[in-house]
Amino acid sequence: MTFDMSEAWRDATAMIRANREVLTIIAGIFFFLPSLASGFAVPPMEPMLSDAAAVQAQMVAFYSEWGWLFLLVLLVQVVGYLAMLALLRDRSRPTVGQAIRTGLKGVLPAIGTVLVLIVGLTLVGLALGLLIGLLAAALGETASALVGVVLGFALLVFFVYVSVKLSLWAPVIAIEKVHNPLQVLRRSWRLTKGSTLRLFVFYLLLAVVYMVVSIVLGMVFGALALVLGDTAGVTVGAIVSGLIAAVAAVIYVGVVAGVHRQLSGPWGVADRAGEAS
Numbered sequence: 001m002t003f004d005m006s007e008a009w010r011d012a013t014a015m016i017r018a019n020r021e022v023l024t025i026i027a028g029i030f031f032f033l034p035s036l037a038s039g040f041a042v043p044p045m046e047p048m049l050s051d052a053a054a055v056q057a058q059m060v061a062f063y064s065e066w067g068w069l070f071l072l073v074l075l076v077q078v079v080g081y082l083a084m085l086a087l088l089r090d091r092s093r094p095t096v097g098q099a100i101r102t103g104l105k106g107v108l109p110a111i112g113t114v115l116v117l118i119v120g121l122t123l124v125g126l127a128l129g130l131l132i133g134l135l136a137a138a139l140g141e142t143a144s145a146l147v148g149v150v151l152g153f154a155l156l157v158f159f160v161y162v163s164v165k166l167s168l169w170a171p172v173i174a175i176e177k178v179h180n181p182l183q184v185l186r187r188s189w190r191l192t193k194g195s196t197l198r199l200f201v202f203y204l205l206l207a208v209v210y211m212v213v214s215i216v217l218g219m220v221f222g223a224l225a226l227v228l229g230d231t232a233g234v235t236v237g238a239i240v241s242g243l244i245a246a247v248a249a250v251i252y253v254g255v256v257a258g259v260h261r262q263l264s265g266p267w268g269v270a271d272r273a274g275e276a277s
Helices: 005-018 020-041 052-089 096-139 141-165 169-174 181-191 196-228 230-263 266-276
Strands: none
Touching: 005 020, 005 196, 005 230, 020 052, 020 096, 020 230, 052 096, 052 169, 052 230, 096 141, 096 169, 096 181, 141 196, 169 181, 169 230, 196 230
């Protein structure tokens, strides 16, 4: 099936409008509140030092202290993503509580899917690093540096390609109830077949819009925080970060649900028929 960006966006906005009340509840619980809490709990990072080794040590110390909180927030948000997808697309029309249970059931499959993906990409990266090392020994530093740049660019393209191909892992878990990580990845790969380039452009456009809006809001509220002072600035920053996280999550889920609805073939046809009835 050929992917249509306009249709996917129309589906996404229509689903968000039709379910805005329940989506607001889920986004508030699983995105706004965790982001707000972490914004108050985690102190701002100190200004980066000029020495590269010192910067690395600073980053390691910061994430060693607060990494557990970031991981906890991430897990909570995964539950929220899956719950919202279930609310938007599950043909059984679950309640908020049932959707949250779907999200909880999907956490372990989601973790397994991400781990399988990380292991696979790491192996590819290690193989490429070994190849560059062998070329360096055979061709010399100058030629191997040029080859390394080419291979590095190829690796970046490969990672982006794989990310787009596997971008539907969450709806496969939440909507189609597939819990085997390998089957999840295989299903997402199959769904995106023939639409990878269009999906990449679609995701890229959304990412650019998100970055521009985030930068503008960050500048506006950053200036406001400077005017209000340290304590009020932290409060404003935490609230704004939580709101951005919640709104972005709803839009992301709507987009992914719209893409899955369009590309899921017989599943999507049956889903539309069920909603029409």
